[in-house]
Amino acid sequence: MTIDDTDGTGTVLLDGLSTPQGRPRPWFxxxxxxxxEEPTDRASRTMMMAELAQLPFFRTVRQLVDFIGDxxxxxxxxxxxxxxxxxxxRQYSDSSSEYAWGTYGITSRTHLAWTVLTRHGWLVREEGWVRPTGQALAATGRDDATERDLDGARFLLAVALDEAAAGDWYSVLPGGFDEDVLDALxxxxxxxxxxxxxxxxxGVLLHCSESVRFLVELLRHPHIHDVPLDRRTGHVADGAVLRIARVSHAIDHLxxxxxxxIERGDGVEEEYERYDEYEHGENRVRIYRTPAVMRGAIALVRGRRSEESLPR
Known part of the structure; x- marks a missing residue:
């Protein structure tokens, strides 16, 4: 493992590993x-739509629309x-055990689905009622998915990402979803x-023993090869720890x-056990997954951000 100096924010320059925008790649x-890039062959299209059909947000959207009916x-x-x-x-809980154990409950999914559908043209509220507008939702789970279906899915995901970032109301690490989060996705x-x-x-290491245990975690990681250190103390730079905590918090919100x-190696635990696991030196690996169509959705989000940053 090589160790690089940092700029105080935990930014490490890695040769050949820059992001598409030329930014330094997140060190973690x-x-x-x-x-x-998304795969383009027919089998991959079918796989992508199957992934979307299983994504909890898409299932929530469908169930909300069905619940509203006419x-x-x-x-x-x-x-x-x-x-x-x-x-x-309650219908969510009855249809999938997954909804029964979420740390934050399931209201956040309902709230996000409701916000996306009402703000972006799928539902209209008038005279004390909410009704569907007739705008088609992205089809999922189909074997004959078209590019139009995938475009609809990308747009819906991009809108959901924007709304989820804006709605991070309980954040203990404010700042929204930055480029580090999109890279992680x-x-x-x-x-x-x-x-x-x-x-x-x-994102705070208070004691030397904590810093040592955290560094051991980094050494175990299969992809981390360069760690930002504070040259004065020899510990992982404070800004680097906070940077990974911000991304992790955003992922938890998503x-x-x-x-x-999320995949867990040893059953279902509460999300807040992560800190307890860190404290007790246990190594329970969590694998975060998003559908392949997320790549196109992130391209839409980044394209919009780029347009908004242009001078008028």
């Missing part, structure tokens, strides 16, 4: 493959009545998924929103 992604009464503020929301979320769309080393949830799924 290391040499992990970061695919940006129309549903809303509150004076144009929101779902609490009794309807609870009824809808691209890694998660690859064959091996995204694996992050265990770390303190608030899990609760149904846009990222």
């Amino acid at each position: 992604l290391g040499s992990a493959p970061t695919p940006t 129309g549903l009464r809303t509150t004076k503020q144009g929101e779902l009545f609490a009794v309807d929301r609870r009824k809808l979320e 691209l890694v998660a769309s690859g064959t091996d998924g995204l694996t992050l080393p265990n770390h303190p949830i608030d 899990i609760s929103s149904g846009l990222v799924v």
Whole structure:
């Protein structure tokens, strides 16, 4: 493992591993493959649509639309009545055990689906009712997926990413979803998924023993080869730890929103056990995954951001 000086933010320059935009690659992604192109053959298209059909966010969107049907009464503020929301979320729990254990509950998925559909033309609220507008939702789970189907899925995912970033209301690490998060999502769309080393949830290492255990985690990681160190103390740079904590927190939010799924090696645990695992030196690997269509959605998000940054 080579050690590089940092600029105080945990940024390490790795030869040949820059991002498509020419930015320094996030140090904690290391040499992990970061695919940006989607496969184009027919079998891959079918696989991508099957992935989307299983993505919790897409299932929530479908169930919400089916629940609303031809129309549903809303509150004076144009929101779902609490009794309807609870009824809808009970359906989630009945249809999939996955919804029963989420640390943040399932309201965040319902809220994201509702926000996306009402703000972007799939549902309209008027005169105390919410109704479908007739705008088609992206088809998922079809063997004969067309490019139009995939375009619809990319757009829906891109909108959901933007809304999820804006709606991170409980964040203890504010700042929204930056480019580091998008890079991590691209890694998660690859064959091996995204694996992050265990770390303190608030990004702060208080004691030498904590710093040593964290460094051991980095040494175990299959893709991390360059670690940003504070030359004065020999510990991992504070900014580097905070940088990975910010991304991890964003990923947790995307899990609760149904846009990222997680694999665990030894059953289901609460997400907040991560810090306890770090404290006790256990090594429970979590693999984060996103569908391949996420690559096109991220391209849309980055394209929009680039246009917004242009001078008017």
